[in-house]
Amino acid sequence: MGRLYRGIAGAFALVVLIASGPVAWAASPRAVVELYTSQGCSSCPPADAFAGRLRSDPAVLVLSFHVDYWDAQGWKDSFSSPVSTARQYAYARVSHEASVFTPQMIVNGTQSLVGSSEAPVLRAIAALKARDLPVHAELAEEPQGTLKLTLAGPERLGDVWEVRYVRSAITRIGAGENGGRTLETYNNVTRLEHLGAFKPGTRVLAGLRAPEDGIAILVQAQGLGPILGAVSYEEPARRAASAR
Numbered sequence: 001m002g003r004l005y006r007g008i009a010g011a012f013a014l015v016v017l018i019a020s021g022p023v024a025w026a027a028s029p030r031a032v033v034e035l036y037t038s039q040g041c042s043s044c045p046p047a048d049a050f051a052g053r054l055r056s057d058p059a060v061l062v063l064s065f066h067v068d069y070w071d072a073q074g075w076k077d078s079f080s081s082p083v084s085t086a087r088q089y090a091y092a093r094v095s096h097e098a099s100v101f102t103p104q105m106i107v108n109g110t111q112s113l114v115g116s117s118e119a120p121v122l123r124a125i126a127a128l129k130a131r132d133l134p135v136h137a138e139l140a141e142e143p144q145g146t147l148k149l150t151l152a153g154p155e156r157l158g159d160v161w162e163v164r165y166v167r168s169a170i171t172r173i174g175a176g177e178n179g180g181r182t183l184e185t186y187n188n189v190t191r192l193e194h195l196g197a198f199k200p201g202t203r204v205l206a207g208l209r210a211p212e213d214g215i216a217i218l219v220q221a222q223g224l225g226p227i228l229g230a231v232s233y234e235e236p237a238r239r240a241a242s243a244r
Contacts, residue, residue, distance in 0.1 A: 029061035031128040032218065032227045035115050036088045036104040037185070039077040040070035042177035047103030047115030052168075052186040054121075059129050061216060061232050062187050063163055067102060075176030079169070079188045087192075087224075094224045108227040109220055135198065135219045135229025145207040147233060149217055151200055156221075158198035158228050162205065163216040164191040167234060187214065198228070208235045 035051045037044045051062045065084035066077045088100050095112060103115030107124040115121070135153040142148055151160070166188045173181050190212055195203075198219050208215060219229040 029230055029232065030059045030131075030133065031125040032061045032063070032108055032230050033121070033125070034087075034106045034109075035062065035064045036067055036084070036100070036102055036106070037064055037115065038067055038070035038080065038102050039171060039173055039178060039183055039185070040073050040075045040176040041102045043116065044103045045178065045181070045183055047105070048183065048185045050116065050118055050121070052184065054125075055186055057125075060125055061230055063165060063216060064185055064188050066185075066188065067100075070102070070176070073176050075173055075179065078171055079166075079185070079190065081189075083192060084189065090224055109224060110226050133227065133229045137217050137219065137229045137231035139205075139215070139217060139231050139233040141207070141233070142204070147205040147207060147215065148202060149205055150202045151198065151217075151219065151229070153200060153229065155200065156198065156228070158219050158221050160195040160198050161218045161220065162191075162193045162195050163189055163218060164208070164212040165189050165214045165216070166211050167214050208233075 033051070033054060035047060037048055048064070051064055054060045054062050064079075065087060066079035066081065067085040067088055068077070068080040068082050069085055071077060071080055088104065091106055091112070092100050097112070105113045105115040105121055107113065107121065108128055111124050113120050113124065134156070135151060135158070138150040140148045168184060168186055169188055170182060170184045173179055173183060205215070213235040214232060216230060216232040218227065220227055
């Protein structure tokens with residue numbers, strides 16, 4: 001499956017842009033939920049399933065970061081990456097937490113919650129739906145297959161991150177705490193790249209390539225602060241197939 005190649009951080013806002021030129025499809029999230037999970041963690045499947053259900057809410061952007069510290073327990077997660085682990089530990093340092101855990105959900109870069117405890121996560125999301133984020137983001141597919149990113153809003157200190165992911169994966173687990181189980185995981189992060197400091201304007205990004213069928217742009221206050229804006233785009237044919 002996918003592997004994770006680069007740096008990290010978080011994001012938000014949106015688009016519905018349908019014109020005769022570029023074709024755009026984007027969700028309009030008001031909450032970004034980062035799930036820190038592992039195929040080797042027996043407590044994680046309920047959180048993975050919850051993440052799958054959250055995807056049906058267009059106000060929520062879910063991204064599953066598979067950590068690699070469970071890989072030594074008998075099963076190597078097919079999406080695990082030291083970059084995901086580093087991001088989780090960085091959040092712990094910012095919030096002065098003594099340790100990390102799975103499954104963990106971080107909502108809009110500021111709230112750390114147990115990923116399988118649905119009620120607190122839903123309350124956090126509901127509170128965010130009531131207000132706008134300061135950065136507006138749009139992603140539009142160009143005729144040649146590239147993606148046009150547009151960011152707008154007052155200039156402020158923030159980082160822009162490109163996150164590529166696989167919308168859904170079914171994996172037969174051969175060993176470890178979940179040995180013998182078949183797990184489905186959602187919006188599995190395969191690559192994160194730092195695009196630089198936030199600045200209003202446009203830029204062109206490479207199109208999606210299999211197995212990745214989704215991309216998110218995250219704008220986050222520097223130092224893993226609050227999410228300032230975000231947008232996601234999913235490859236139309238794969239999106240339609242996953243909806244059936």
